[in-house]
Structures are given as C-alpha cells and as structure tokens.
Amino acid sequence: MTSPSMGPVARVQVDKQGRMVLPQWLRRRLVTAPGEVMVRETPDGVLLTPVAPERQVEWGADGLPVLRLGRPATNDEVLQAIDHERAER
Numbered sequence: 001m002t003s004p005s006m007g008p009v010a011r012v013q014v015d016k017q018g019r020m021v022l023p024q025w026l027r028r029r030l031v032t033a034p035g036e037v038m039v040r041e042t043p044d045g046v047l048l049t050p051v052a053p054e055r056q057v058e059w060g061a062d063g064l065p066v067l068r069l070g071r072p073a074t075n076d077e078v079l080q081a082i083d084h085e086r087a088e089r
Helices: 024-030 075-088
Strands: 037-042 045-050 056-059 065-068
Touching: 024 045, 065 075
Parallel strands: none
Antiparallel strands: 037 045, 056 065
C-alpha cells in the first residue's frame, strides 16, 4: 500500500503489551542502531523518524581524526564525516 503524499504505508498489529513490530523495509529505513528511533505525537497521529548518530571527532596519537559513533560506522557515514571536516577547515 502506498500514499501519494507520504510514500509506502504499512498496517501493523499491536500486541496485548502495546508492542508493535515494524515491517523489515521500514526498520531498515528508520533504525540506525538498536533502540534509536524518535517518536513524536502530531495532530495527525504519530511520526517516527530516524535519529541521526552523534558524531564525535577526536584526534588520534598519529594526528589523524578518529570518528566515534558508539557503534560501527558505515562507509557512507565515514565519507560524510570526512567531507564535513574538510569543509570546516
């Protein structure tokens, strides 16, 4: 099911404890690390958005920058951090 204004739409079941399981395609888009999804109540319902990882750049003993995310970084995240640091020089 899709919505012309919002993209793919999914209907999920809520269990007796109030938990719901998101479809795999949605989890892959939303979840950057376990437990990191922002949930906001809106006038239209609930909005789920991915949480951007916190970047912490430190300088290693060899003088090279070290990026810490608190989890394994993807290649795209590393390249984006490099571009960001270069732009600030």
